[in-house]
Amino acid sequence: HPELGETLDWMHCQGGEHVFSRHHWGPRGFELLFSRANEGQVAGGDLDRLRHTWAPVVERVGRQLASAPWLSDLVWLDVGCGNGGLVMTADEYGFIAMGLDVREQAVQRLQALGYRAAQGDLDRLEVSDPVAVLSMADVLEHMPYPRQALRRARAALAQDGLLYLSCPNLDAASWRAMTAQGHNPYWAELEHFHNFSRATLMRLLVEEGFMPVDYTVSPRYKSCMEVLARRV
Numbered sequence: 001h002p003e004l005g006e007t008l009d010w011m012h013c014q015g016g017e018h019v020f021s022r023h024h025w026g027p028r029g030f031e032l033l034f035s036r037a038n039e040g041q042v043a044g045g046d047l048d049r050l051r052h053t054w055a056p057v058v059e060r061v062g063r064q065l066a067s068a069p070w071l072s073d074l075v076w077l078d079v080g081c082g083n084g085g086l087v088m089t090a091d092e093y094g095f096i097a098m099g100l101d102v103r104e105q106a107v108q109r110l111q112a113l114g115y116r117a118a119q120g121d122l123d124r125l126e127v128s129d130p131v132a133v134l135s136m137a138d139v140l141e142h143m144p145y146p147r148q149a150l151r152r153a154r155a156a157l158a159q160d161g162l163l164y165l166s167c168p169n170l171d172a173a174s175w176r177a178m179t180a181q182g183h184n185p186y187w188a189e190l191e192h193f194h195n196f197s198r199a200t201l202m203r204l205l206v207e208e209g210f211m212p213v214d215y216t217v218s219p220r221y222k223s224c225m226e227v228l229a230r231r232v
Contacts, residue, residue: 001190004029010187010195019170019195024144033191034102043084043109050085053220057086057164058093061133064162064213064228075131077156079122080139084110091115095133100125122152130158140201141167141192150208157231163210166218169225171197178222186223198225205229 009022025033065074076090081099087110090097099117101107110117122136122143134153143149153163168186169175178184186195196204202212210229218224 001032003032004190008188008190016200017197018200021193024193042082042103042106043088043113045083047085047088050083051089051092054086054089055093057135057226058089058095060214060216060228061090061162061164062093064230065132073129073132075129076133076135077127077131078135078137079125079153080136080142081110081117082106082137084113084115084117086135086137087115087117088113090133122149125152125156127156131156131161132158133162133164135164137164137166139167140165141194141196144193146194146204147208150204150210154209154231159231161231162213163205163229163231164226165201165205165229166220166224166226167196167201168221168223169198170195170223171199172217172223172225175223201225201227 004025010019011022012019074095076087076095076097078086078090078097078099081087081101083106084099087097087099097116099107099110099115100120100122101117102119102121104119107117107119122139134157136149136153140146140149157163170186175184175186179187186192198215205212205227209232211232212227212229214228216226218226
């Protein structure tokens, strides 16, 4: 992306121990980033592999919801649905699953397979009825203002509804090793504006009205962590 410059400046707030980019892209930058999608960001390929990847997540969510039987309309909204793996798997388990993504191609591919999906982003999300589950798989680190994103997510969730988050953990051993060896790809990720540790992510969730109920080290990619949090 020659139009986006050659360097990214990362800041470290020592008071809050948070790491974030000095700047974020304007409208033209976002247009460039989201104008195309790679094959990993659209539905297709080995769909059974996607089922196996996301089944443990859906099962963990289901176990948490079993303690809240008043959530009768089990609508699952996946923000940043990408290749649709989580939407398809949640649907298979019986949820009313819907995907939301800024990339038109991702939405069209998912719709072509017969699943619910719409083009849009969290900043403009409006729901007429609160949902039982809202997932943001590898999304929060892409948001210039994560507090606002969590507030929008909380507003869309039913009382005691569940938020699923995943993102890289800069405190993971693999992250530290990649940085020490000088080849950590996350420092060059054009679409990332924040790098969270487990501690900073948990603190942010609590401050924005969520109670973390589950933490998992994920095998989906290097340094990946997953968190379930309940709206309180």
